[in-house]
Amino acid sequence: MRKVCVVGIGHTVFGNLHHLDLVDLMGHASLNALEDAGVLAERREIVDQVFVANMGAGRVNIQSAIASALVSRIGLESCMAEAVENGPASGASAVKLGVMAIKSGMADAVLVTGGEMMNAVTRWISTDFVASMLHHEAEYAYGMTLPSLAALFTRLYMQRYGVTERDLALIAVKSHENAAKNPYAHLKTPCTLEAICESDGADHANPIIADPLRLYGICPVSDGAASLLLCAEDSPKMRHFTKPPVTISGIASATDTHCVHLRADPLILDAVRLAAERAYTMAGLTPRDISFAELHDAFVILELAIAEEAGFFERGTAHLALRRDETRVNGRLPINTSGGLKAKGHPLGATGVSQIYELVKQLRGQAEPERRVRDPKHGMAVNFGGFGNNVVVTICSR
Amino acid sequence: MSGENAINFEHYGEPEHHVYALICPKCGKRFYPSVLICDVCHTRRNPFASAGNAPPEWEKEILEGPCTLLSWTRVFALPEGFTVKSLDFCIVEFPNKLRASGRLEAENPEIGMPLIAHVEIVNEKVNMDHYGFIFSRENYN
Ligand SMILES: [Zn+2]
Numbered sequence: 027m028r029k030v031c032v033v034g035i036g037h038t039v040f041g042n043l044h045h046l047d048l049v050d051l052m053g054h055a056s057l058n059a060l061e062d063a064g065v066l067a068e069r070r071e072i073v074d075q076v077f078v079a080n081m082g083a084g085r086v087n088i089q090s091a092i093a094s095a096l097v098s099r100i101g102l103e104s105c106m107a108e109a110v111e112n113g114p115a116s117g118a119s120a121v122k123l124g125v126m127a128i129k130s131g132m133a134d135a136v137l138v139t140g141g142e143m144m145n146a147v148t149r150w151i152s153t154d155f156v157a158s159m160l161h162h163e164a165e166y167a168y169g170m171t172l173p174s175l176a177a178l179f180t181r182l183y184m185q186r187y188g189v190t191e192r193d194l195a196l197i198a199v200k201s202h203e204n205a206a207k208n209p210y211a212h213l214k215t216p217c218t219l220e221a222i223c224e225s226d227g228a229d230h231a232n233p234i235i236a237d238p239l240r241l242y243g244i245c246p247v248s249d250g251a252a253s254l255l256l257c258a259e260d261s262p263k264m265r266h267f268t269k270p271p272v273t274i275s276g277i278a279s280a281t282d283t284h285c286v287h288l289r290a291d292p293l294i295l296d297a298v299r300l301a302a303e304r305a306y307t308m309a310g311l312t313p314r315d316i317s318f319a320e321l322h323d324a325f326v327i328l329e330l331a332i333a334e335e336a337g338f339f340e341r342g343t344a345h346l347a348l349r350r351d352e353t354r355v356n357g358r359l360p361i362n363t364s365g366g367l368k369a370k371g372h373p374l375g376a377t378g379v380s381q382i383y384e385l386v387k388q389l390r391g392q393a394e395p396e397r398r399v400r401d402p403k404h405g406m407a408v409n410f411g412g413f414g415n416n417v418v419v420t421i422c423s424r
Numbered sequence: 425m426s427g428e429n430a431i432n433f434e435h436y437g438e439p440e441h442h443v444y445a446l447i448c449p450k451c452g453k454r455f456y457p458s459v460l461i462c463d464v465c466h467t468r469r470n471p472f473a474s475a476g477n478a479p480p481e482w483e484k485e486i487l488e489g490p491c492t493l494l495s496w497t498r499v500f501a502l503p504e505g506f507t508v509k510s511l512d513f514c515i516v517e518f519p520n521k522l523r524a525s526g527r528l529e530a531e532n533p534e535i536g537m538p539l540i541a542h543v544e545i546v547n548e549k550v551n552m553d554h555y556g557f558i559f560s561r562e563n564y565n
Binding site: 149185237287 | 456457506515523525527535
């Protein structure tokens with residue numbers, strides 16, 4: 027089976043970018059990736075296929091067939107191009123399809139670009155749009171949202187495993203600390219435990235949004251784009267690229283029940299565990315081999331729960347590792363060195379691509395010095411769709 | 425938005441609204457919400473059969489009454505169309521082990537507390553009110 031390498035990476039800043047155009051955003055990230063690979067001028071000869079990851083353009087930006095728009099904006103005609111929608115896991119799903127296209131032999135080089143522009147509409151509408159991925163009759167119709175499901179999960183998790191509000195705040199503090207050193211992050215302001223948890227004013231600075239989840243337990247609504255150029259290791263095109271290639275050694279996904287209440291144990295995220303197991307098998311690796319991870323912390327509790335399902339910690343113990351600083355940049359297993367969804371931001375379709383961008387940046391040794399992982403060999407990204415009903419796990423290796 | 429089985433005109437001129445579990449005709453397993461195939465015996469449900477042109481193959485059973493609170497939340501950031509400051513949501517388990525999500529209307533909720541499930545309008549929209557579960561301490565019907 028052909029090996030697939032990431033040979034170029036591109037990113038835009040994440041934030042409230044509603045004054046910009048969605049296709050421009052995605053085009054900018056795409057050209058950054060092609061430039062990083064050293065093939066800006068040769069792009070038409072290099073790129074066989076484009077996959078665009080996006081969740082809301084059709085409804086939020088009233089723009090359909092977004093892959094065709096992107097290709098034309100950056101002068102990539104006549105390559106093959108399709109858009110991929112898999113909720114908040116659209117990004118890694120598009121990367122997975124890129125890997126499949128290359129392994130099948132249908133393409134040698136694939137450009138994968140994820141982008142989202144949620145701030146083009148009011149928060150009321152974007153909340154409703156994201157909630158529309160819930161079960162329409164049994165969840166969405168009640169006014170339930172993704173934060174509602176995350177809050178139900180968080181309450182149970184806290185009760186069963188003794189996770190405290192302080193633990194949840196610790197995750198936010200760590201993520202903001204990392205994001206402050208990431209030039210692309212949405213929320214670059216560090217926050218302290220005192221300000222959001224341990225002072226008289228904490229309730230005001232960090233109000234309840236979906237009890238027990240507070241403001242600092244939930245990711246922001248971000249706009250932005252990220253892009254990767256993938257190429258088959260055995261392709262003659264490889265001679266064009268200037269950066270040391272990083273291999274996608276494992277990539278897999280798994281699904282779970284649409285309704286959260288249908289899970290025998292609502293705290294077990296089967297799709298994370300199964301996707302991770304499949305990715306480990308493909309890569310020939312185990313959790314012990316992973317040097318660092320980008321985990322889908324749209325809600326801070328997920329950093330703990332996903333880390334456990336991925337095999338890094340025993341169930342119900344990830345918060346103990348957090349308390350011991352094991353998941354900080356200099357810890358045993360750094361998690362969310364980019365700032366994670368919590369602070370780097372979460373432009374839905376861009377997120378999965380951005381997570382892999384971070385893996386490549388760290389594996390190349392190019393992350394900003396203050397948030398650089400020491401000598402990493404393998405990095406894992408977990409991109410979590412719905413509330414855990416469609417999850418993609420990617421392992422990158424150098 | 426109303427499920428195809430959610431409305432049942434039992435009294436002339438006075439509709440009654442229920443939420444139903446569906447029962448697999450072969451093995452008897454109960455499902456909520458509905459599925460198109462039983463995950464135990466693989467018997468299919470024909471979605472056209474319940475539209476009035478054929479007798480439904482799968483029995484419907486009213487899913488209401490006593491249940492137990494599994495988890496709850498109070499949400500302050502509601503989606504488009506909801507104009508109240510906050511709403512409470514929860515997951516419950518019925519004695520037949522079926523679980524459901526819905527609206528919680530109970531002061532000082534605690535995991536494990538007994539609740540009563542009944543059906544009311546949970547989402548009011550022009551010509552498409554959605555009836556669904558409200559879980560409370562008392563059955564106020
Ligand atoms: Zn059956």
